[in-house]
Amino acid sequence: MTIGLSDQIIIAVIFIVITWISLNFRKYIKNADDYFISGRKITFALIVSSMVASWHSVSYYLWLPGTIFTLGWSGWIVTCGGYVMMDLISGYFFSYKARMLRVWSLPELFRTVYGNTAQLISSIAYFMFMATFSAMEIIAIGLIINFIFGIPVSWGITISTIIILIYVIIGGQYSEYIADFIQYILMALGLLIIAFFCFKQIFHDYGSFDAAVKSVWNGPKLRPTGEWTLTQIIGFSIAALQGIFSPVHMSKAASAKTPKIARDGILCSLYNMLAHDWLLIIIGISAAILLKVAPENTDQTTLLLASQLLPSTIMAIFLAGLIANGLATINTTFVIGGTILGKDIFQKYIKPKATDKQIINAGRLGMVLLGIVAIIIGFYSDSLLNLIYYSGQIFAPIFVIPILFAFLYKKRMSSMSSVFAMILGFAGSVTWIILKEPSIFSIPIPGSVFGIVLSLLGFIIGNFFGQKKENIWVNLNKYETPKII
Amino acid sequence: MKHQKLFSKICIIIVACLYLAVYLSLIFKQYNFLLIAPFVLAGWCLFITFIFLKDYKHFIKDLEAEEIVEPAYSVKEDRDFLYIIHTIAIIFWPIFWLGSIIIDYILR
Numbered sequence: 233m234t235i236g237l238s239d240q241i242i243i244a245v246i247f248i249v250i251t252w253i254s255l256n257f258r259k260y261i262k263n264a265d266d267y268f269i270s271g272r273k274i275t276f277a278l279i280v281s282s283m284v285a286s287w288h289s290v291s292y293y294l295w296l297p298g299t300i301f302t303l304g305w306s307g308w309i310v311t312c313g314g315y316v317m318m319d320l321i322s323g324y325f326f327s328y329k330a331r332m333l334r335v336w337s338l339p340e341l342f343r344t345v346y347g348n349t350a351q352l353i354s355s356i357a358y359f360m361f362m363a364t365f366s367a368m369e370i371i372a373i374g375l376i377i378n379f380i381f382g383i384p385v386s387w388g389i390t391i392s393t394i395i396i397l398i399y400v401i402i403g404g405q406y407s408e409y410i411a412d413f414i415q416y417i418l419m420a421l422g423l424l425i426i427a428f429f430c431f432k433q434i435f436h437d438y439g440s441f442d443a444a445v446k447s448v449w450n451g452p453k454l455r456p457t458g459e460w461t462l463t464q465i466i467g468f469s470i471a472a473l474q475g476i477f478s479p480v481h482m483s484k485a486a487s488a489k490t491p492k493i494a495r496d497g498i499l500c501s502l503y504n505m506l507a508h509d510w511l512l513i514i515i516g517i518s519a520a521i522l523l524k525v526a527p528e529n530t531d532q533t534t535l536l537l538a539s540q541l542l543p544s545t546i547m548a549i550f551l552a553g554l555i556a557n558g559l560a561t562i563n564t565t566f567v568i569g570g571t572i573l574g575k576d577i578f579q580k581y582i583k584p585k586a587t588d589k590q591i592i593n594a595g596r597l598g599m600v601l602l603g604i605v606a607i608i609i610g611f612y613s614d615s616l617l618n619l620i621y622y623s624g625q626i627f628a629p630i631f632v633i634p635i636l637f638a639f640l641y642k643k644r645m646s647s648m649s650s651v652f653a654m655i656l657g658f659a660g661s662v663t664w665i666i667l668k669e670p671s672i673f674s675i676p677i678p679g680s681v682f683g684i685v686l687s688l689l690g691f692i693i694g695n696f697f698g699q700k701k702e703n704i705w706v707n708l709n710k711y712e713t714p715k716i717i
Numbered sequence: 718m719k720h721q722k723l724f725s726k727i728c729i730i731i732v733a734c735l736y737l738a739v740y741l742s743l744i745f746k747q748y749n750f751l752l753i754a755p756f757v758l759a760g761w762c763l764f765i766t767f768i769f770l771k772d773y774k775h776f777i778k779d780l781e782a783e784e785i786v787e788p789a790y791s792v793k794e795d796r797d798f799l800y801i802i803h804t805i806a807i808i809f810w811p812i813f814w815l816g817s818i819i820i821d822y823i824l825r
Contacts, residue, residue, distance in 0.1 A: 260780040272787065273779040277769035305743055313814040320807045328794050406780070413769060420762040427755045442748040454746055456821040465818065489779075490790050499803050503736070504761045510739050510754035517748070 422553020471624020
């Protein structure tokens with residue numbers, strides 16, 4: 233299914249304008265800090281809009297309504313409830329502290345708390361995490377481009393990645409923030425448009441939304457746990473741990489003007505995302521009520537519903553909102569990938585006396601590498617929901633224990649503790665997934681649970697080896713006086 | 718200033734109640750309350766745009782400055798009204814989320 237030429241032109245114009253406006257801000261880049269963390273000058277509104285646009289991905293806009301269409305509203309509470317919790321924890325407990333430490337990335341935080349080895353290992357792990365996160369987005373954009381222009385998804389994936397790379401490489405994080413703000417407005421507009429048309433059609437056909445829902449759904453689809461198995465419920469809840477103070481949260485916190493802006497911005501973005509979630513639930517429910525033909529791939533539910541309800545030009549604005557959402561997320565992941573390669577690896581291990589220009593160029597290379605890895609992952613994945621599930625199963629056990637101890641533990645820790653935790657967490661979860669996540673005494677154990685238990689053991693054992701570092705939270709007052717940039 | 722603070726507190730409380738209403742509408746199967754959701758989203762969008770435009774001049778000034786001094790901040794977090802709302806959210810969300818899943822799983 234494709235859309236008309238006039239709609240294609242509208243979409244193209246919208247993105248040319250966004251790119252032009254955001255690239256105008258590249259003139260303010262004076263050094264590597266400006267390029268990677270916006271010189272720590274970002275205000276509340278930009279933190280909120282960018283966090284929503286980046287963390288609330290377009291893949292989410294496709295698979296969540298699809299899951300709700302198939303399984304009822306439990307599709308949201310089971311898969312997303314944990315992420316809401318992780319966002320609350322990240323904002324409430326960690327963002328203020330992370331900004332106060334004046335680190336630029338999570339690997340840098342690991343270096344401050346645990347030492348150089350932890351920084352190196354976490355750099356590689358976070359780079360792969362961001363590549364997987366980007367892969368979900370480029371698959372989703374590939375599906376949308378396939379829908380708009382009728383070209384194969386694999387081509388859509390490759391073309392969109394190349395276009396975004398060019399745009400991010402030039403603009404750095406200032407451009408990302410400005411583009412994110414416009415994309416945030418477009419995303420909300422797209423959702424409001426389709427919700428309006430859903431309500432209009434449903435009220436016309438059924439008289440009330442309540443009556444319509446109850447006429448198509450009954451029993452499990454109306455309940456919070458639907459027909460999900462216990463393994464799936466535990467698996468998704470634990471998978472959400474991958475979102476605990478993710479590199480995206482860190483990137484926004486690091487660039488905020490003050491710790492308070494970082495905290496309030498991240499938390500208010502969560503409430504904003506919840507409002508988006510309610511509308512995605514409405515879209516999923518409306519699809520169950522209104523779609524005449526069930527989609528072959530449930531990830532296409534949103535697109536099918538839109539094509540059935542929206543008039544031509546409105547459809548173009550809606551699709552622009554969806555693509556904007558994907559671009560906003562990939563912008564951020566590429567900037568994070570660039571920061572890891574430019575500042576955490578190149579400046580730290582390859583050329584400590586590198587100039588700002590060399591660091592920025594190394595960061596740009598990091599963005600290209602991240603794009604290539606994301607394309608490869610995108611080519612080999614069969615479904616967005618599976619990619620989200622397994623990404624959580626693998627990455628949550630690597631990061632969650634070291635992150636929790638880094639922020640909340642107030643005693644001296646050995647540098648080896650986090651190294652052991654990350655390696656054992658990864659090995660444990662991958663092994664358990666290869667063994668097809670067997671139950672123990674009839675209790676379902678997802679890979680992430682096994683990995684996290686091993687990671688905790690690794691942390692405790694590792695703490696007996698290596699030199700113990702001074703705890704950063706003990707001498708907190710030294711971070712109180714801001715330096716002049 | 719006092720009136721402005723009181724107004725913002727009332728707005729925050731109203732928004733919190735709207736969130737509660739939408740969540741409870743799903744739990745208690747009263748789906749007409751979902752109609753609140755688009756208004757909440759539109760409200761957020763307008764609010765963030767308003768704040769962005771209000772801060773824009775200052776933001777550009779910061780970007781143009783060769784050297785800026787970071788505003789002072791304390792290692793102890795400000796316990797303002799918004800902080801209290803965040804605290805309520807972090808206490809009640811796990812109760813709603815896990816509570817509804819556990820109770821429903823036991824009852825099914």
